[in-house]
Amino acid sequence: MADQLLQFVLSGLTTGSIYALVALGFCIIHNATGIVNFTQVDFITLGGMVMYTLFRQVGVQQWIAFPLAVAAVGVVGAMVQRLAIRPARSKEVIHLIFITIGISIVLRGGIKQIWGKASMALPPLSGEEPLRFLGATVLPQSIWIFLISLAVVVALHLFFTRTTTGKAMRATASNPRAASLMGIDSNKMVMVSFLLSGAIGAVAGILIVPITTLAYDVGIMIGLKGFAGAILGGYGSFFGAIVGGLCLGVLESLGAGIVSSDYKDAIAFVILIMVLFFKPSGILGKGESTRV
Amino acid sequence: MEGKGDLILVVDNVTVFFGGLAALSGVTFGAVRGEITALIGPNGSGKTTALNVISGLRKPNRGEVLLEGQRITGMSPHEICARGVGRTFQNLQLFQQMSVLENVKVGLHSRTRTGFLRAMARWPDMKREEKWVHEKAMAALKAVGLAEKAHWIAGSLPYGDRKRLEIARAIVFDPVILLLDEPAAGLNIAETQKLGEIFLSLREKGTSMLLVEHDMNLVMGISDRVVVLHYGSKIAEGRPQEVRRDPKVMEAYLGGELPHA
Amino acid sequence: MARRIQLMILGLVALLVAAIPLMVTNPYYLNVLNIVGLNSLIVVGLNLLIGYAGQISLGHAAFYGLGAYTSGILTVTYGWSPWLALGASLLFSGIVAYIVGRPTLKLKGHYLVMATLGFNVVLNIVMVRWEEMTGGPSGLAGIPPLRIFSFSFDTDLKNYYLIWFFALAAVGASINLVDSRVGRALKAIHGSELAANTLGVNTSLYKAVVFVISAVTASLAGSLYAHYLGFISPRTFDIFFSIELVTMVIVGGMGNLWGNIFGAAFLTPLPQVLHFLEEYKDIVYGAILALMLMFVPEGIGGVISKAYTRRKMRNLLSEET
Numbered sequence: 001m002a003d004q005l006l007q008f009v010l011s012g013l014t015t016g017s018i019y020a021l022v023a024l025g026f027c028i029i030h031n032a033t034g035i036v037n038f039t040q041v042d043f044i045t046l047g048g049m050v051m052y053t054l055f056r057q058v059g060v061q062q063w064i065a066f067p068l069a070v071a072a073v074g075v076v077g078a079m080v081q082r083l084a085i086r087p088a089r090s091k092e093v094i095h096l097i098f099i100t101i102g103i104s105i106v107l108r109g110g111i112k113q114i115w116g117k118a119s120m121a122l123p124p125l126s127g128e129e130p131l132r133f134l135g136a137t138v139l140p141q142s143i144w145i146f147l148i149s150l151a152v153v154v155a156l157h158l159f160f161t162r163t164t165t166g167k168a169m170r171a172t173a174s175n176p177r178a179a180s181l182m183g184i185d186s187n188k189m190v191m192v193s194f195l196l197s198g199a200i201g202a203v204a205g206i207l208i209v210p211i212t213t214l215a216y217d218v219g220i221m222i223g224l225k226g227f228a229g230a231i232l233g234g235y236g237s238f239f240g241a242i243v244g245g246l247c248l249g250v251l252e253s254l255g256a257g258i259v260s261s262d263y264k265d266a267i268a269f270v271i272l273i274m275v276l277f278f279k280p281s282g283i284l285g286k287g288e289s290t291r292v
Numbered sequence: 293m294e295g296k297g298d299l300i301l302v303v304d305n306v307t308v309f310f311g312g313l314a315a316l317s318g319v320t321f322g323a324v325r326g327e328i329t330a331l332i333g334p335n336g337s338g339k340t341t342a343l344n345v346i347s348g349l350r351k352p353n354r355g356e357v358l359l360e361g362q363r364i365t366g367m368s369p370h371e372i373c374a375r376g377v378g379r380t381f382q383n384l385q386l387f388q389q390m391s392v393l394e395n396v397k398v399g400l401h402s403r404t405r406t407g408f409l410r411a412m413a414r415w416p417d418m419k420r421e422e423k424w425v426h427e428k429a430m431a432a433l434k435a436v437g438l439a440e441k442a443h444w445i446a447g448s449l450p451y452g453d454r455k456r457l458e459i460a461r462a463i464v465f466d467p468v469i470l471l472l473d474e475p476a477a478g479l480n481i482a483e484t485q486k487l488g489e490i491f492l493s494l495r496e497k498g499t500s501m502l503l504v505e506h507d508m509n510l511v512m513g514i515s516d517r518v519v520v521l522h523y524g525s526k527i528a529e530g531r532p533q534e535v536r537r538d539p540k541v542m543e544a545y546l547g548g549e550l551p552h553a
Numbered sequence: 554m555a556r557r558i559q560l561m562i563l564g565l566v567a568l569l570v571a572a573i574p575l576m577v578t579n580p581y582y583l584n585v586l587n588i589v590g591l592n593s594l595i596v597v598g599l600n601l602l603i604g605y606a607g608q609i610s611l612g613h614a615a616f617y618g619l620g621a622y623t624s625g626i627l628t629v630t631y632g633w634s635p636w637l638a639l640g641a642s643l644l645f646s647g648i649v650a651y652i653v654g655r656p657t658l659k660l661k662g663h664y665l666v667m668a669t670l671g672f673n674v675v676l677n678i679v680m681v682r683w684e685e686m687t688g689g690p691s692g693l694a695g696i697p698p699l700r701i702f703s704f705s706f707d708t709d710l711k712n713y714y715l716i717w718f719f720a721l722a723a724v725g726a727s728i729n730l731v732d733s734r735v736g737r738a739l740k741a742i743h744g745s746e747l748a749a750n751t752l753g754v755n756t757s758l759y760k761a762v763v764f765v766i767s768a769v770t771a772s773l774a775g776s777l778y779a780h781y782l783g784f785i786s787p788r789t790f791d792i793f794f795s796i797e798l799v800t801m802v803i804v805g806g807m808g809n810l811w812g813n814i815f816g817a818a819f820l821t822p823l824p825q826v827l828h829f830l831e832e833y834k835d836i837v838y839g840a841i842l843a844l845m846l847m848f849v850p851e852g853i854g855g856v857i858s859k860a861y862t863r864r865k866m867r868n869l870l871s872e873e874t
Contacts, residue, residue, distance in 0.1 A: 036663045084843055090850035094609060097663070098803055099846045101796055105839025112835065224674065231667060266678040269671040276668045277656040347751050373753040387744030390737070397734075398741045402753030404734050408762060411733035412726040418733065425734070443869060445862065461752065 003135035008257040009250055010133070014142040014211075016249020017149040021204040022226025023233065023241035024156065025197035030236055031173040032193035035093050038100040039080050040201050041223030042107040045216060046073045047202025048209035049115050052122050062125060070202045076107075077198020081191045111216045124210040145207045152203055153242060156196075160238070165192060221265060225252070228272035234282030243283055299358075300325040300469055300500045301346065306355030308341055314524050315341040318355070321519045321529055323469065328491060328501045330511045330532070333521035334544055339504040340382060342521070343471050346502070347379045348372040360468065374402040378467030380458045382474045382504075388447035392438060392457055395446050396429040399464040432464035436490055452483045459490065469500040476507040488514050512536070520544065556732040562811070563725055570717045574710055583709040585822050587781065590716040591774045592817040596801050597723040597810065598770030603799065604808025605731065606763045607743035608658060611795045612669030615676040616768040618790030619646045620775025625693045625785055626686060635699045639776045643769055650768030651761060658760040673792045680787035692786030699780045712781040719777065723770055727810055739763065743808075804845050805854045812854015 022044065029037040050072050054065035084103050085096060124141040131138050160166040172179040172189040180186050204226070205219060212218060226245060233244020248268055256264035275282060299322040308316040316338045323329040331339050344350040346357050348369040356365045364372050373379075378399075387395050404425060406418045433439045436456040441449065446457060455475060462470055472491075476484045488510055491501060495514075505511050511518065511532065518535040520528040522544040528535050535541055577583065595617060602608050623642035627633040633641070657668045680687050687693060698707040699715065706715050730736055741749040742756050750756050779785050797820065805816025823841075827834035849856060 036666065084847065088847040088850070090846075092850070093663070095803075095846050095850040097666075098800070099843050101800075102839045102841075102843030102846060106836050106843065107839075109833070109835030109839060113833070224670070227667065228671065231664070235664075262682050263678060266675045266682075269674045269678075272671040273668055273675070276660055276664055276671075280660055280664050349747070349751070368755075369750040370753050370755045373751055379751050381748065385745040385748035387741050387748070389744060390740055394737055394740070398737050398749065398754070399752050401734065401738055401741075406734045408730065408735055408766070411730045411735045414729050421734070445866065448866065465753070 004257065005254075006134060007136040008253045010136055010138055010142065012250035012253030013246060014139075014145050014249070015208070015253065016229075016246035017145050018204045018208045018222060018245075019226045019229040019249050020242045020245025021149055021152060021200050021207075022223055023230035023245040024153070024238065025200040025204075026227050026230050027236060027238060027241040028193045028200075029197050030230075032169060032190050033085075033096065035096045035100065036227070037194070037197065038097065038104040038223075039077075039107060040197055040226075041219040042104050042111065043073050043077060043198045043201025044205035044208075044219035044222055045111055045214075046076060046107070046198075046219075047205030048122060048214045048218065049111060049216075050202070051206045051209075052115070052120055052214060056120075056122070066125075066206060069206060070199045073202035074195045074199035077201075078191050078195040080198075081194035085190065085194070086187055108216060115216060117216060119213045119215045122206075122209045122214050125207075139211065141207070141210050148203065148207060152200060156200075156238075165189075169193060225268040228268050231272060231280075232275050232282055234284035237282075237284055240282055240284040247283065298325050299323065300360055301502065302356075302358040303342065303346065304356045304358065306342070306345055306352045306357065308338070308345060308350060308524075309353050316345070316352070316521075317524045319521065319524070319526050320355075321526055323500055323502050324517065325500050326495065326498055327516035328495055328503055328514055330503045330505060330515035330518045331521065332505060332508075332511055332518060333527075336523070337521040337544075338524040339521055340473055341524075343379065343473050343502070343504060346372075347377060347471055370402070376466075376468035377471065378462035378465065378469070379471040380455075380462050380473055380475055382477065384454055384458055386446045386454055386458060386461075388445075390446055391442070392433065392444050392446055392449070393426075393429055393442040395457055396432050396461050396464050397425050399432070399461040400425050400428060403465050428464055432460040435463070435493070436460045437486070452479055455479065455487075456490075459487075463494065463499070467499065469502060470494065472501060472503045472505075474504055474506060476505060476510050484510055556728060559728045559732075559810075560725065563721065563728065566724075567721050570721065571714075574713060580709045583713055585825065587709060587713055587716050589818050589821045590713070590720045591778050592798070592801065592821050593814050594716070594720040594723055594774040594777075595771045595798055596805075596813045596817045597720070597727050598767035599798055599802055600805075600808065600810055600813045601727060601730070601739070602763050602767040603802050604806075604810075604813075605736065605739035605743055606760050608760060608764065609666050609799065610669040610764070610767070611666050611792065611799060612671075612673035612676075613767065613771050613798050614790045614792065614794035615669075615673040616646050616650065616771035617775040617778070617794070618676060618680060618785075618787070619649065620772030621779040621785045621790070622680060622687055622693065622775075623772075624776035625696045625779045628697055628780075629693060629695050630686075635697055635780055639699070639773070639780075642776050643772055646772030647765050647769050650765045654761045654764035654768070655757070658757065658764060670792055670795070673790075673795050677787055677791050680790065687787070690787060692784060694784045696779045696783045696785065698783065699777075706780065712777075716777055716781070719773060724810065724814070731810070735759075800842055803850075804842070804852050806852030806858065807855070809852065809854030809858055812852055812857070815853060 022040065025040050026037065029035065047069055050069040051065055054060045054069055055062055080103055084099055088096060088099055125144045126140045131140060160170055168184045169189050169192060172184055172186050176186055208222065209218060225248065229245035229248040230241045232248050234240030248271060251271055252264065252267045255267040301323040303319060303321050306316055306319050307314060319342065331342060333339055341350065345352050348367050351366050356363055359375055359377065364375065387398065404421050406421055410418055430439060430442065433442055436459055438453060438456055438460060441453065449457065459475060476487055479487065484507060491514055503515065515532050517530065518532050519526060520535060520541050527540045527544060528538045574583065595613060599613055602610060620642045623645050624638045627638035627641060628635055653672055657665055660668060681690050698705050706712050738749065738754045738759055741754055742759060746756050801816035801820050802813050804820060805812035824834060824838060827837050830837055851859065
């Protein structure tokens with residue numbers, strides 16, 4: 001029983017790390033613009049797709065293809081901002097959200113066009129042989145997921161606290177008017193946030209696709225659950241995205257293992273709904289005080 | 293607490309915390325029925341918080357609010373409104389996309405009854421009610437001088453008119469007490485004068501008022517009593533002339549005297 | 554627009570709708586028009602929620618599905634009479650909507666969006682997985698048509714009149730509702746929830762009621778859909794349909810009832826129309842959506858109504874001088 005439990009927790013932490021990355025992607029854009037960026041789900045898919053093309057079709061070495069793919073999707077993210085968000089006549093949140101929905105449909109259509117509708121396989125970063133760990137089996141890919149996710153989180157943290165651009169982004173997020181009065185170009189900050197969330201989404205996609213298989217809509221469920229993780233942890237908080245994503249992964253895995261695996265996909269959303277009903281500010285969020 | 297006449301509103305030992313900061317500390321004062329009571333104090337003294345507590349937008353951490361002797365602490369804003377409390381906002385909360393007339397009609401919500409089903413089916417009672425609503429709304433607009441602009445879109449009004457619209461909206465249902473949050477802010481002398489006249493005529497009709505204001509001319513000119521807050525505590529209360537000369541009050545306003553009325 | 558005028562337009566539209574089948578007899582087109590009618594029915598309710606109460610729901614496909622599946626299951630598995638099943642599904646959807654809506658509507662902005670989205674996903678998963686009840690991914694078949702005594706609504710044409718009767722009745726009810734104390738209260742909530750509260754509007758109750766109304770209209774459409782096609786499957790009721798519905802509202806112009814009907818009429822057949830583009834149809838659909846929102850965010854209805862308001866204001870101002 002304990003073995004099984006450990007198994008569930010480990011596999012939960014694996015998917016949880018992916019959710020955490022995706023949650024961070026949503027979080028960064030939310031803090032910069034106040035919107036939910038639906039194209040995030042397609043960044044995930046694109047990461048897997050570009051990686052597939054580079055590695056499987058062009059024959060680039062895996063460890064070179066990885067950063068290339070990430071960079072490419074980052075550029076796509078920046079372009080989404082430049083071509084669709086920036087020229088928009090209305091800056092109202094609801095309008096921007098629906099623009100991202102439209103672009104998401106376009107991106108998915110484009111992906112379907114280029115790579116087709118069939119599922120594809122992307123090999124894991126190292127071997128396929130599962131490793132044994134304290135009575136549970138762990139895929140090597142999972143270890144890569146943990147390590148690389150951790151690296152991404154650390155890199156982001158350093159970016160936001162040590163670099164000028166990162167600090168400028170935080171300033172814009174906390175007080176856009178003051179930030180622009182100090183010479184920070186808010187458009188550029190928003191573009192960087194899209195670039196980052198594209199890159200992070202791509203990392204998530206590349207990491208998880210060897211386990212789940214690759215298809216034009218693989219990003220949707222992962223993306224939505226990542227968003228649920230962001231809310232679970234406390235929407236808008238960097239740390240909350242990580243905690244929420246990991247918790248969601250573990251809860252989902254435990255739920256599927258112990259309660260029912262048929263409804264596995266529903267678990268994340270039931271948790272989401274419960275959180276929104278009882279504590280919308282999430283695990284780490286401070287309770288919302290009634291403001292006037 | 294002294295005061296003649298019955299107290300229509302009592303704020304009793306109200307304390308409100310924002311995080312670790314006390315916006316209001318054990319504040320106690322009353323408004324006498326039929327009088328204009330001014331609530332003044334430097335910025336940050338808690339005046340708007342007090343109004344928010346009275347109108348139900350914020351629950352106090354401690355203390356009670358009594359309206360005509362009944363406890364209204366913790367009731368929801370719409371229930372408090374239904375009991376006769378009208379309120380205007382410092383930063384104007386008009387319904388920008390609705391017409392001037394429609395804005396005022398919303399003010400009669402608590403005095404009317406047509407619900408979803410009746411509205412969808414166009415119940416005959418509704419016509420009578422709408423007629424009454426229309427007349428009362430036009431009367432309120434006339435009282436503040438906005439009757440000709442009844443069909444203008446609220447968002448297109450000049451600033452002074454917007455302030456008056458907000459007042460019309462708050463008085464249309466004949467409140468027993470009207471809470472005014474800096475109604476004269478941003479108005480020039482002539483407009484403020486007109487505002488004062490509107491308030492005085494409301495007082496004639498028996499409406500009590502709690503007036504939060506920075507414009508001392510207006511305050512001294514029309515108030516019957518003045519309550520002074522400073523950093524969340526009450527530091528003075530009494531007739532306008534008494535409060536003007538109170539040394540604590542003068543100190544609170546940075547060592548200057550309050551301007552002559 | 555004044556209520557009288559709107560009701561007249563409604564009358565004209567009703568005449569037009571009644572006359573169309575005299576000219577259009579191809580059942581394929583009638584089918585499309587029927588779906589437009591069903592979508593219009595949903596959109597009328599959604600318009601109240603989004604355009605007036607100002608709450609966005611990305612989960613209304615769930616209520617559409619709830620109506621369809623409840624009607625379907627009650628008639629197919631339990632042998633209930635279709636009208637009774639319809640009534641029961643309306644009641645059920647209303648109750649579910651109230652339970653879900655009361656806490657959800659306290660949430661702001663995208664929390665609300667995500668809660669409704671999450672609700673839709675969960676319900677959709679249940680539709681797929683609970684095979685014993687719902688027939689699973691292959692759906693539920695054999696749903697009997699609605700009947701009045703011996704008259705059975707079993708053709709495209711008969712369902713056309715049934716569906717559009719309900720759709721236009723809903724439009725009429727909505728026109729009446731908007732021009733009333735309730736409509737004012739809803740617009741007030743949208744304008745400033747804070748002020749609405751202090752003016753005596755019980756905003757949480759109103760928002761919940763509007764949510765329930767919009768859910769019940771969607772549910773009604775779902776039941777009609779089920780009895781019309783005789784067959785339902787989970788794919789019709791996914792979040793993408795919810796997104797399409799809100800798109801109709803936005804493209805038509807939020808709060809603009811006729812705009813939304815136009816949105817439904819325009820967007821429903823669009824994927825079919827774009828079919829000739831085959832693989833490119835998604836791209837074009839998404840591009841239309843994005844471009845519309847980028848450059849005409851107020852929607853078609855918004856453009857028209859702004860022009861109308863501007864003329865009205867100009868007339869009022871010229872009267873002043």
